[in-house]
Amino acid sequence: MRLRQLEYFVAICEYGSFSAAADQLLVAQPSLSQQIRALERELGTELLERGRLGVALTAAGRVFLPRAQAVIAAADEARRSVADLVSGREGELHVLTIRSVASGALPAGIVRWHDQYPGTVLRLHDYSHRRDLEAAMRAGRGDLAIGPRPGDWDGEVVSLGFGWPVVTTCRPTP
Numbered sequence: 739m740r741l742r743q744l745e746y747f748v749a750i751c752e753y754g755s756f757s758a759a760a761d762q763l764l765v766a767q768p769s770l771s772q773q774i775r776a777l778e779r780e781l782g783t784e785l786l787e788r789g790r791l792g793v794a795l796t797a798a799g800r801v802f803l804p805r806a807q808a809v810i811a812a813a814d815e816a817r818r819s820v821a822d823l824v825s826g827r828e829g830e831l832h833v834l835t836i837r838s839v840a841s842g843a844l845p846a847g848i849v850r851w852h853d854q855y856p857g858t859v860l861r862l863h864d865y866s867h868r869r870d871l872e873a874a875m876r877a878g879r880g881d882l883a884i885g886p887r888p889g890d891w892d893g894e895v896v897s898l899g900f901g902w903p904v905v906t907t908c909r910p911t912p
Contacts, residue, residue: 744777
């Protein structure tokens with residue numbers, strides 16, 4: 739069962755016919771019909787009664803429709819969630835740092851971050867020694883680290899300025 743098949747099925751139910759659904763979806767009607775036949779074969783029953791005036795749901799179709807709509811809604815929500823995470827509008831960011839940075843330079847930056855990305859939760863993980871911070875970075879425990887430049891790190895490094903810590907992505911470049 740494919741998501742596209744469910745989308746086609748729901749569109750046919752919404753628009754009342756294969757031709758109207760095909761027009762709305764910008765697909766060829768034979769392709770739409772073929773996908774619905776494949777879906778019905780997989781389910782082992784017809785979902786739609788085809789007639790000259792359009793389509794009607796069978797008993798199986800009436801049971802299947804709300805579930806197909808729920809799957810499509812869940813897939814749309816999953817896409818939105820990933821887009822929100824990628825854009826920084828929502829999500830969770832794990833920041834690794836050493837205690838002196840966490841208590842000194844970092845609070846003002848966290849406030850600015852929260853103002854700009856209020857839907858993102860920052861999880862701060864502070865370490866007492868730079869060796870522990872570097873070990874956590876290498877283990878992939880965070881999304882970024884703020885602290886002294888690691889001696890042999892081959893990942894991306896961005897300087898925050900003279901006297902400021904260094905931001906290092908925790909996933910080395912390939």
